[in-house]
Amino acid sequence: MRRKLAAGNWKMNGTGAALSELQTLEQSHPAPTVDILICPPATLIHRAAQTVGDSIAIGGQDCHAERSGAHTGDISAEMLKDAGATHVILGHSERREDHGEQDEDVRAKARAAMDAGLVAIICVGESLEQREAANTLDIIGGQLSGSVPDQSTGENLVIAYEPIWAIGTGKVPTLDEIGEVHDFIRARLERRFGEGVGRSVRLLYGGSVKPANAAEIFGVSNVDGALVGGASLKAGDFSGIISALEQA
Template identity: 60%
Template sequence: MTPRPLIAGNWKMNGLLRHLTELEAISGACAGMGEGKDLLICPPATLLSASAGLLFGKAAIGGQDCHAETSGAYTGDVAAEMLADLGATYVIVGHSERRAGHGESDADVRAKAQAAWRAGLTAIICLGESAEDHEAGEKLRVLGAQLAASVPDGMSAKNTVIAYEPIWAIGSGRTPTTEDIANVHDFLRQNLAERFGKEVADGVRLLYGGSVKPDNAAEILAIVNVDGALIGGASLKAADFVAICRACPSSKD
């Protein structure tokens, strides 16, 4: 049995109240589409509450990051419990833009994943190699190290999703070949099985992210061990996000 697919949209630092019209369009188009697949939007924190109301029953809502602590003197940060309080059920941790732009280490990502679990959220743990690592043939070594250090003990299919996003592909319009994507996802599944056991590993959803668009989504989502997608820019436009959701099969059985 293959994992239930997940199509997740990451709005990043985009979106004002007036842009909720895109969510309204997504909500209308997604009615009934969630049968056999899960849909998720991760808007900026300022839109979480309004988004939860608009998408209730049609798509899930998630945060884009969380702090490892429950509360405290952390000006500008958001606790996982705060996200859950607004209706979020997922949170992205370890995105390459957080790792690079905010200096987050694998240990930081692991702590945030544990915080997500503590709050009852599913952690979407992101992994990805740089262009330099990719070109040097270090991709699998880098990904294996990130996977080992970023994923806490106690991972399950219920509390964790793994997202592979090659850094050089994010927002670039470039994507790896289907063979490259398949090799990475096979590698991740095998590594998870060695650490957590085959039953757990087979149930964990492995997403691909990095320039996923309506015109390449069907090909990417048909790859074995690709259980959905983490979408950036294309999730900001209802028509593009809905087209990708429609391209996702309910299962690969």
């Protein structure tokens, strides 16, 4: 059985004062029946890891493909691991769009993350134009082929489907649309890695997930949890999503 995962991506939000939200979240879920992950900005990773116990994992939002070197401003997977991270988000649409990251860049970063002992959460998703042109599955298939390393297993890989047009917009695909993509991803993973690995990789949905719509999303086939943006910044909001996942 795949253990469900509620992951929060704080993006470029939060200073030291925000760590109190982690304490509140931990008090609300002292013995969770799902995995809980918070990915704060890099400046907070070490302090966040020191703040929480075993009930909440801490992750990064990106890493460099190289272990070290002349890469001013970048952070290696080993550095994230050393700071207390156990996971790292890679290939988020904001990285792909704002920083021009290509599938091969994401693949190299994921390989570095896995080599460092981190779980790589690789994001895939289509734009509104691609969705309207009925190209969604072709886009997702290409991103999976190009971004996911050959060394992937159910222990070191998580896939997050985040339709770009739904991130932070309040728009959410229909349940059938979410199910179609998640079933497609599952089938692609099984075909590439075999049923054992393919069925063990957790698939998350991301894009305007809130306490109000979480339960119905978590009832969709092959949705093993969520990658949550804005709603993860406040413990009260994220707690509702976690509770919905625990009841799914």
